[in-house]
Amino acid sequence: MDFTFTEDQLLFQESVSDFLKNEVTPEKIRELWETDTGRSDELWAQLVELGLAGMTVPEEFGGLGMNELDFVLLAQEAGHAALPEPLVHIALVAVPTLTALNNEALSNEWLPKIAEGSAKVVVGLEQNVFVEDAHIADLLLLQNGDEIHALGKDQVELIYNESVDPSRKLYKVNWTPSADTCVASGAEGKAIIDAALNRGALAVAAQALGLAQRMIEISVQYTSERQQFGVAIGTFQAVKHHMANIAYKLEYAKTPVARAAYALVNNLSTVDLNVSHAKFAACEVSDLAAKNCVQVHGAMGYTWEVDLQIFMKKAWAFNNTWGDAAFHKNRVADFVLADNALLGAGNTFLS
Amino acid sequence: MDLAYTEEHKAFREEIRSWLADNVPSEPLKTFDTEEGFQQHREWEAKMYEGRWGMITWPEAMGGRGADLIQWLIFEEEYYGARAPLRVNQNGIFLLGPTLMEYGTEEQRQRFLTGMATGKDVWCQAWSEPNAGSDMAAIRAKAELTSDGKHYVLNGQKTWSTRAVWADWCFGMFRTDPESKRHHGLTFVLAPMDLEGITVRPIPQLDGLPGFAEIFFDNVKVPVDCRLGGEGEGWKVAMATAGFERGLMLRSPARFQETARRLVELYKENQQSADRDPSVRDAVLRAYLDAEAYTLTTYQTACRLIKGGKIGAEASTNKIFWSELDQQMHATAMSILGARAELWPHAPDAQGVGTWLDGFLFSQSGPIYAGTNEIQRNIIAERMLGMPRK
Ligand SMILES: Cc1cc2nc3c(=O)[nH]c(=O)nc-3n(C[C@H](O)[C@H](O)[C@H](O)COP(=O)(O)OP(=O)(O)OC[C@H]3O[C@@H](n4cnc5c(N)ncnc54)[C@H](O)[C@@H]3O)c2cc1C
Numbered sequence: 154m155d156f157t158f159t160e161d162q163l164l165f166q167e168s169v170s171d172f173l174k175n176e177v178t179p180e181k182i183r184e185l186w187e188t189d190t191g192r193s194d195e196l197w198a199q200l201v202e203l204g205l206a207g208m209t210v211p212e213e214f215g216g217l218g219m220n221e222l223d224f225v226l227l228a229q230e231a232g233h234a235a236l237p238e239p240l241v242h243i244a245l246v247a248v249p250t251l252t253a254l255n256n257e258a259l260s261n262e263w264l265p266k267i268a269e270g271s272a273k274v275v276v277g278l279e280q281n282v283f284v285e286d287a288h289i290a291d292l293l294l295l296q297n298g299d300e301i302h303a304l305g306k307d308q309v310e311l312i313y314n315e316s317v318d319p320s321r322k323l324y325k326v327n328w329t330p331s332a333d334t335c336v337a338s339g340a341e342g343k344a345i346i347d348a349a350l351n352r353g354a355l356a357v358a359a360q361a362l363g364l365a366q367r368m369i370e371i372s373v374q375y376t377s378e379r380q381q382f383g384v385a386i387g388t389f390q391a392v393k394h395h396m397a398n399i400a401y402k403l404e405y406a407k408t409p410v411a412r413a414a415y416a417l418v419n420n421l422s423t424v425d426l427n428v429s430h431a432k433f434a435a436c437e438v439s440d441l442a443a444k445n446c447v448q449v450h451g452a453m454g455y456t457w458e459v460d461l462q463i464f465m466k467k468a469w470a471f472n473n474t475w476g477d478a479a480f481h482k483n484r485v486a487d488f489v490l491a492d493n494a495l496l497g498a499g500n501t502f503l504s
Numbered sequence: 505m506d507l508a509y510t511e512e513h514k515a516f517r518e519e520i521r522s523w524l525a526d527n528v529p530s531e532p533l534k535t536f537d538t539e540e541g542f543q544q545h546r547e548w549e550a551k552m553y554e555g556r557w558g559m560i561t562w563p564e565a566m567g568g569r570g571a572d573l574i575q576w577l578i579f580e581e582e583y584y585g586a587r588a589p590l591r592v593n594q595n596g597i598f599l600l601g602p603t604l605m606e607y608g609t610e611e612q613r614q615r616f617l618t619g620m621a622t623g624k625d626v627w628c629q630a631w632s633e634p635n636a637g638s639d640m641a642a643i644r645a646k647a648e649l650t651s652d653g654k655h656y657v658l659n660g661q662k663t664w665s666t667r668a669v670w671a672d673w674c675f676g677m678f679r680t681d682p683e684s685k686r687h688h689g690l691t692f693v694l695a696p697m698d699l700e701g702i703t704v705r706p707i708p709q710l711d712g713l714p715g716f717a718e719i720f721f722d723n724v725k726v727p728v729d730c731r732l733g734g735e736g737e738g739w740k741v742a743m744a745t746a747g748f749e750r751g752l753m754l755r756s757p758a759r760f761q762e763t764a765r766r767l768v769e770l771y772k773e774n775q776q777s778a779d780r781d782p783s784v785r786d787a788v789l790r791a792y793l794d795a796e797a798y799t800l801t802t803y804q805t806a807c808r809l810i811k812g813g814k815i816g817a818e819a820s821t822n823k824i825f826w827s828e829l830d831q832q833m834h835a836t837a838m839s840i841l842g843a844r845a846e847l848w849p850h851a852p853d854a855q856g857v858g859t860w861l862d863g864f865l866f867s868q869s870g871p872i873y874a875g876t877n878e879i880q881r882n883i884i885a886e887r888m889l890g891m892p893r894k
Contacts, residue, residue, distance in 0.1 A: 154513065154574050155506045156804040157811065222505055373889050387892045390878075393885035400884050401821035408800035409793075415507050430793050482789055489768055489792045496792065497765035498581035498758035499517070501799045502507050 154502075156408070158226060166226040172203060173234035179460040185237050186319040192238060192289050198270060200240055207268030209248045214264035221245060221352070225359050225414040232363025235463045237320040239275065239286040243267065245356040247274040250294055250301075250349045254336050259303055263292055276349050281474055283323035287311050294349075295328060299342040302334040318466035351417060351428040353475035358410050358428075358435035364468045365403050365435075365442040369396060371461055372446040375453070386449070395445040402441060406434040423503060426488040429481035436478070439468035509578075516571075517578050523555055524586040536592045537713035542626075542670040545592035549623025558621040559597045562605075566617045573752070573806035580756035587762075595666065596620040596627030598753040600675050603745045607692075607733040616673075616694070628697075630662040630676035630719050631742065637664075638879050640677070641686040641739070645721060647678035647693055649728070649735075656680070656693060656731070658701075658724040664873075668717035669706045671697055676719075677738050690738035694730045701725075710865045752806070752815065754874060755826045757799035763833050763863070764795035770840050773856070778840045787836040794829045801825075817887035820880035827870030827877060834864035 158166075176199060185191050200206055208224055210216020228241045248267060251259060251274055266272035274292040277284035287293060288311055293304045310327040337345050373396060376387030386392050413431035416424040443465040447454035454461055472478065488494060495503060509517070533548065534541030552558040553567055561576050562568025571579070591597065597620055604613055619625035636642040645660025658678060668674065673696055681689030697704065701724035706714030733741040771778055771788045778784045801822070805815065837860040838845040847854040848861060871877040885891040 154509055154803070154807065156800070156807045158505060369889065373891055377890075377892050384894070385892045388894055390882065393891050394878070394881045396889055396891060397881035397884040400889055401824050401881075404818060404821045405794070405797040405801055405825055408804050409797055411505065411804075412507065412800055415505055419507075430796065434793065434797060482786070485789050485793060486785070489789055490772065494768070496761075496768055498585045498761040499578070501761070501796060501803075502509065 156411070158222075158411075162223055162226060165223070166230060169203070169205070169227050170230045170233070172199075173230055173236060177234040177236050179235075179463055182235060182237060182320060182463055190289055191320060191322050192286070197238055200238060201270030205240055206243060206270050207248075209244045209252075210264050210268040211252060214260060215268035216248075216264065220418045221249075221355065221414045222411075222418050225355070225410065228356055228359035229363040229366075229410075232360030232467075233367045235320060235364070235367070235467055239273065239289070241356045241360060242275060242285060242353075243273060245359075246349055246352045247276050247294065249352055250276050250345060251292075253345050253348060254294075254301065254303075256303075256336050259336065266291075276353070277326055278346060278350055278353070280350060280476060280480070281353075282325070283314055284326045285324075286322055287324035287326055288313070288322055293326065293328075294336075295326065296346050296349075297330040297335075299338055299340075299346070300330065300335050301337040301342050301345055302328070302330050303336045304328055304334055308334070316466075316470055318470045320463070320467065321470055347425075348417075350476065351413075351424060354428050354432040354481070355410070355413050355417060357471045357475045358406075358413065358431040361435040361439035361468060361471050362403065362407055362410055364464045364471075365399060365406075365439040368439075368442040368446040368461065368464050368468070369399055369403075371464070372396060372449050376449050379451075392449050395449050399438060399442045399445055402434075402438045406431075406438045409434050421503075423488070425484050429476070429484040432476060433478060433481045433485070436468075436472050440472055443468045509574075513574060513578060516575050517582060520557065520579055520582045521586070523557060524582055524588055527551060527555065528586050528588045532587075533589045535713065536590065536667065537709070537711075537715040539670060542592060542667070545589055546623040546626060548589045549591070549593055549621075549626075553622045558623075559601060562601065562617065562621065566613070567621045572810055574803070574810070577756065577758070577803060577806060580758040581761075584756075584758035584762045592667065593620060593623055593626045594754070595629045595675075596625065596673075599629065599745045600627055602753070603741060604732065606744055607741050609729075611729070612732065625672045626667065626670070628665045628668040628671035628674045628717075628719075630665050630668070630674040630695075632664045633661060634663055638876055640742075641690075643677050643679055643690060645676070645678050646682065647680050647691055648682075649680070650725075653728065655725045655727055656691075658693065658695065658721040658726060660721050662719040662721070664707070664716050665719055666716045666873075668697070668704055668719055669714050673697060674719065675732070677742055680735050680738075684736070687739035689736050690742075691735050692732040692738040692741040693726060694732060695724065695726045699724050699726065710868070711862065752802065752809075752819075752822075757795065757802045757826075760795040760798055760826060760829055760833070763830065764791045766858075767791050767833050767837055767840075770837055770858075770860075774840050777842065781839065784836060784839055787832065787839075791829070791833045791836060794825070794832075798822075798826055798829060817883055820875075820883040820888070823874060823880050824871075824877045824884075827867075830863075830867040830870050834860065834867040838864055 204217055207216035208219045212218040224244050231241045272291040273289055275286050275290040277295045279296050291306055295302050312325040314323045316323050376392050377385050379386050410431040413427045416427040446461055453459050533544040536542045536545040556569055560569045560571040560579050564570050604616055633643055647656040647658050675694050677690050678693050679689055680691040701722040703720040705718040707716050709715040767788055841857055844857050847857055849857055886893055
C-alpha cells in the first residue's frame, strides 16, 4: 500500500509546471484567441521537445511508454495553465485508444508521427456530441454505436461551434461510416469506447483540479491587494471562507482522481465507479471555485479583462463534457445501489 | 503508487477480524455517558489490552504492536465493521498518548501509558473554559509553582470536558506566568481527578446524559513531574495534540464508511417513500462518495507520514470534511425516516429507527468540538492559502 506518487513523477510535474508558467501565460492564451486555429505549432513543438506529446506512445513506436498515472499530474498542470493545445486529450485519450485498437497498420503509420510531433489524433465519442480540436487533427477515431472508425482529415466535414471558452475549439463532425473505415466493432469496439470515455473523464477531472487550484491562487492574490474599508479584502472572514471552502474540498477531489488513474492502469473492476467519482468530485470543486472566485473579485470578476475568466470558463465547459454529472452519478448509483454491493469499511481497495 | 494490501496486511486483517468475532460483546454495551456503561467500556478496554489490541500503533514495550498507520486503518475498518464498542478512553489513547510519546519524559511514559492502554486510567481533556472556547489562548486557569518548586497549585474553571464525570485523570492547560498574554506562559499539566480541591459538575448534553462536565480547581496541588513539556511550552504541546486530533486519529474513515453503508441500506429499505424527494437519492450517493474520498485522503496522509512527512494545516481540511459529512448523512437518514425520525428507539412505535437519532444529535457537535469549523476555515485561509490576517 503506497498512495503516493514517485519522486520521478513529482519531479516531472515540477518541470512541466515551470515550463507552463513561463510559456503558457494568460497573455499568450489571449494572443491565441485571436488566431485562426487558436493553436500554436511553435508551442506544440516545445511540448514535443519535452517528450510530452509522445509520453504514452509505446517505446517501440518512439514514445516514452508511460501510463495514466505518470501523466495524471501533468494533466493537472495543464489545467492549472489552461493549456489550449490538446496535449492531455492526445496523451491520455487518443494515444491509448489508438494503441488499444492493436491495429498494426494504424499503429505503424500514426504512433511514430505522434511521438515526433508531426501528426495529431483525436477521439470523438457520441457522448460528447462535439469533437475537440478536430480542425488540427490528422487522424480522427470516431464512434458509431459499438464501432470505432479511423478517418483521415480529408474524409470528414467539420462544422465549427463556438464555445463560451474561446480556447475550446469544438466541431460537429459529418462523416459516413463504412467497412473501410471501421477498425473495431462488437464487444471489442465497445470495450475500447468505454475505456476511451473513462480516459476522457479522467483527463477532464485532472485538469479541473488544476483549474480550481489556479482560481484559488488568482483570487488569493487579488484579495490580498484590493483594499476596501482601508484594509485588504482578504482580511474579511467571509472572503476567507469562500476560499477555504474550495481549498478543503479540493483535498478530497485529488485522491479520487489519483485513484481513478490507478484503476485505469491496473484494470480494476471498479474503474467505472472510480472514474465517475473522480470526474464528479473534481468538476464539482472547480465549479465551486468558479462561483466563489468570481464573487470575491466583485465587478472585476465579471469582466473580459480579468484572467479569471480563462479558467472559470473552462471549468464550466468541463462540467458537461466526457459525461455530465447525471451520467457519472448514475454510474455511481449502479454500483452503490446494486444488490450485494460491497460498501462499508474495508472495501475501498478492492482489486 | 500501489493500492493493494501486502500479504502481511491481509494476514493482520484476518487476525483482528477473528479476535473481534470471538470477543465483541453480543449485546451492545450501555452508553459510556452512564456510570454503568462507563464501567462496561472500561472493562472492554482491559480486554482489548489483554489481546494487545488496545493501541496497536504503540511500541510493543507499552503493550502495543508497533503497527504502522496502514495497519491502524485496517484495524479501525475491522473494528467499526464488527460494531465493536466506542472507545471510552479515546482522549487518552488517541490524543494524549501520541503527545506523551513526543513530549513526555521516559519516566512519564512508563508511568502513564500502560494505565491508559488498560483502561485503568480514563483521561479527559481540560482545555476549554467559559471564556476560552474558540479563543483558547484566553485561558485563565492558573498553575502556580510552590516556593519549594515541588508542586503546582491549580486554580480556575474548565468546562465541556468530555467524560470528565467518571474520568480518572485530566490533561489541562494552565497559565503558569501570571504576566503572560495569549499563548505564551501556558503549561500542560496532568492531574488525577480525585485530588482534593477538584469538583466536577456534570453537564447534560442534548440527549439528557452527562457526556461532559465542568471542572473546578480550588488550590489543587499536583507534583511538578505531572507537567508535560517545559513550563510555558503548553501551547506547543497542545498544538501537537490538536494536530493528532484533527489530522488523523480522532475520526478514522471507517466510522463514516459504516454510517454511509447503513444509510444506503436505510434508503433501499424505504426507497419508495424516500424517492418522493429526489434530493434524497443524491444525498445518499454523495454520502458514499464522500466517505470514500475521506478514506482515500486519510490513506494518502498515512502513507505520507510513514514516509516521514508531517501533518500541516491540511489537518483542518480533514476536520471540516468529516464533521460536515457526518451531519449530512444523519440529516439524510432523518429525512428518510420521516415521521418516526424524532422518536427515541424505546418509543413503542419506533420500529426501524435504529440509532439514527442519537447519531443525528451527536453529529451536530462535530462542527463545534476539536476547534469549530469556522476556526478551521480561518486556519486554511491564513496558513494553507496565505491570506492576510490583518
Ligand atoms: C460534544 C463536545 C465535546 C467537547 N469536549 C471537550 C473536551 O473534552 N475538552 C475541552 O477542553 N473542550 C471540549 N469541548 C469544547 C470545544 O472545544 C469548544 O466548544 C469549541 O472550541 C468552541 O468553543 P465555544 O463552545 O466556547 O464556542 P465559541 O468560541 O463561543 O463559538 C461560538 C460560535 O462563534 C464562532 N466563532 C468564534 N470565534 C470565531 C472566529 N474567530 N471566527 C469565526 N467564528 C468564530 C464559532 O465558530 C461558533 O460558531 C467540547 C465541545 C463539544 C460540543
